[in-house]
Amino acid sequence: MNRCAQAVLAEFGDVVFAYGESDEYSFVLGRSAALYGRRTSKIVTSICSSFTAHYVFLWAQVMGPDTPLLAPPSFDGRAVCYPSLDNIRDYLSWRQADCHINNLYNTCFWALVHGGATAQEAHARLSVTAPCHHCVVLSQPAVST
Amino acid sequence: MFRKGTVLVRTAKGPAAAAAEGEGGGSGKGKRVVLTLHDDIIGKAFWDHYDDVLL
Numbered sequence: 001m002n003r004c005a006q007a008v009l010a011e012f013g014d015v016v017f018a019y020g021e022s023d024e025y026s027f028v029l030g031r032s033a034a035l036y037g038r039r040t041s042k043i044v045t046s047i048c049s050s051f052t053a054h055y056v057f058l059w060a061q062v063m064g065p066d067t068p069l070l071a072p073p074s075f076d077g078r079a080v081c082y083p084s085l086d087n088i089r090d091y092l093s094w095r096q097a098d099c100h101i102n103n104l105y106n107t108c109f110w111a112l113v114h115g116g117a118t119a120q121e122a123h124a125r126l127s128v129t130a131p132c133h134h135c136v137v138l139s140q141p142a143v144s145t
Numbered sequence: 146m147f148r149k150g151t152v153l154v155r156t157a158k159g160p161a162a163a164a165a166e167g168e169g170g171g172s173g174k175g176k177r178v179v180l181t182l183h184d185d186i187i188g189k190a191f192w193d194h195y196d197d198v199l200l
Contacts, residue, residue: 009153
């Protein structure tokens, strides 16, 4: 994913910033960007297509010849025009907060599984636990790591 | 424990354009691409350091 994002920045000079987590990447185009006359559909489809193409193109290089790509990957995309830099920072903060929540969930999920719970039991336990309490789940003796 | 995702910034600060810089032109031409795995982009410090990246 990171190599794909690097390739997108290399291909599209108007992309000034990118943030990726999990299965998503956000690309920020500068206020003065003139890419494709700022036509939304052209920008979204071109970046999405480039990212996906690089994912396939770079797969063997990153994963090695013994790990074949088992299915054709695809990514969807959308564009939002934010009116101010503060709005963009808020958006990026939201994505990083989401990253934190996902990591917290996954860390707790696998701690529970390694502690003897089934995947279903781990999911059931975390689904009734607010993210801010996941660290408490982790600290309980039955799932300590 | 809490990884923070990946940040790619295009900045005029630091050494000249790195290998990740491409030929696509646009406003970022000639700027260096920096990749980092640990930055906190929610906090103020990151934006104070990279005060030019969104402009």
